[in-house]
Amino acid sequence: MAIPITVLDCDLLLYGRGHRTLDRFKLDDVTDEYLMSMYGFPRQFIYYLVELLGASLSRPTQRSRAISPETQILAALGFYTSGSFQTRMGDAIGISQASMSRCVANVTEALVERASQFIHFPVDEAAIQSLKDEFYGLAGMPGVIGVADCIHVAIKAPNAEDLSYVNRKGLHSLNCLVVCDIRGALMTVETSWPGSLQDCAVLQRSSLTSQFETGMPKDSWLLGDSSFFLRSWLLTPLPIPETAAEYRYNRAHSATHSVIERTLQTLCCRFRCLDGSKGALQYSPEKCSHIILACCVLHNISLDHGMDVWSSPVPGPIDQPPEGEDEHMESLDLEADRIRQELILTHFGIHPPV
Numbered sequence: 105m106a107i108p109i110t111v112l113d114c115d116l117l118l119y120g121r122g123h124r125t126l127d128r129f130k131l132d133d134v135t136d137e138y139l140m141s142m143y144g145f146p147r148q149f150i151y152y153l154v155e156l157l158g159a160s161l162s163r164p165t166q167r168s169r170a171i172s173p174e175t176q177i178l179a180a181l182g183f184y185t186s187g188s189f190q191t192r193m194g195d196a197i198g199i200s201q202a203s204m205s206r207c208v209a210n211v212t213e214a215l216v217e218r219a220s221q222f223i224h225f226p227v228d229e230a231a232i233q234s235l236k237d238e239f240y241g242l243a244g245m246p247g248v249i250g251v252a253d254c255i256h257v258a259i260k261a262p263n264a265e266d267l268s269y270v271n272r273k274g275l276h277s278l279n280c281l282v283v284c285d286i287r288g289a290l291m292t293v294e295t296s297w298p299g300s301l302q303d304c305a306v307l308q309r310s311s312l313t314s315q316f317e318t319g320m321p322k323d324s325w326l327l328g329d330s331s332f333f334l335r336s337w338l339l340t341p342l343p344i345p346e347t348a349a350e351y352r353y354n355r356a357h358s359a360t361h362s363v364i365e366r367t368l369q370t371l372c373c374r375f376r377c378l379d380g381s382k383g384a385l386q387y388s389p390e391k392c393s394h395i396i397l398a399c400c401v402l403h404n405i406s407l408d409h410g411m412d413v414w415s416s417p418v419p420g421p422i423d424q425p426p427e428g429e430d431e432h433m434e435s436l437d438l439e440a441d442r443i444r445q446e447l448i449l450t451h452f453g454i455h456p457p458v
Contacts, residue, residue, distance in 0.1 A: 144185030180211035187382030
């Protein structure tokens with residue numbers, strides 16, 4: 105029985121033989137404007153990714169070895185920035201929708217393997233002091249080395265019985281914990297928490313809590329919003345400010361914490377696969393978690409290459425599950441309350457810093 109030639113071509117494309125690669129698309133054949141419109145990144149950035157990930161994407165054990173690293177990266181960037189496996193995008197680089205999916209999986213794995221290289225807290229005293237100085241210069245909040253928040257990313261239902269991923273809007277999601285610096289560079293990203301967990305529960309179970317409770321720089325803390333409990337290393341706003349100093353503290357806190365809000369909005373604007381506009385991510389929770397982390401790695405790499413987060417268009421607010429009343433409860437951590445009150449009196453009292 106005759107076998108259709110299209111099936112044979114697909115087998116060659118997906119599984120490959122020998123060391124052949126698919127080179128139907130050449131970066132040098134298109135304009136920078138085309139690359140930005142189709143893949144969201146300029147030529148030199150894509151070349152850097154080819155150099156960074158090329159060895160991983162050329163592993164002989166990978167089924168997609170017939171597709172060049174360059175083409176795999178373009179396919180993945182196209183998905184991350186558009187949120188869908190568009191036929192026109194696959195046609196542009198000469199691969200099928202099935203091959204697009206395989207490329208996304210390969211590039212995602214390669215980026216996740218390098219996450220610790222690009223997402224981490226500084227460890228030397230000079231870098232930590234620089235973080236404090238930069239945040240203080242923004243709104244007069246002393247001792248801040250990062251701002252924290254959570255964001256939900258929609259995923260498909262894992263199965264009918266598993267309700268752990270159903271958030272308070274009745275949608276399936278992952279609740280991701282993120283910490284960034286004043287530039288919007290991500291210093292901590294945890295992407296695997298199920299959407300049913302409230303932000304305070306995510307923080308309680310996170311490695312971030314272990315990291316800061318076992319040791320943190322002196323007189324240093326993160327800022328979190330009212331969805332978190334007050335801790336000695338994480339300052340939250342006062343639910344009901346009464347004095348002028350408390351109002352000044354809340355204003356400085358809000359102005360400083362807005363950095364993470366803008367960062368998350370820009371992240372979802374750049375990587376439309378995260379914003380839900382094209383629907384939920386159609387993978388298992390584990391694979392969805394890896395895709396989110398891969399986008400975060402790309403976000404930091406883009407900052408390192410001068411693609412300033414603040415130069416991006418200001419997106420609209422992120423559609424997140426509504427807050428519950430329990431998310432505005434204060435912690436009974438007396439030491440944390442003492443630290444916050446001392447900070448308010450010292451830095452936002454009668455003579456607040458200019």
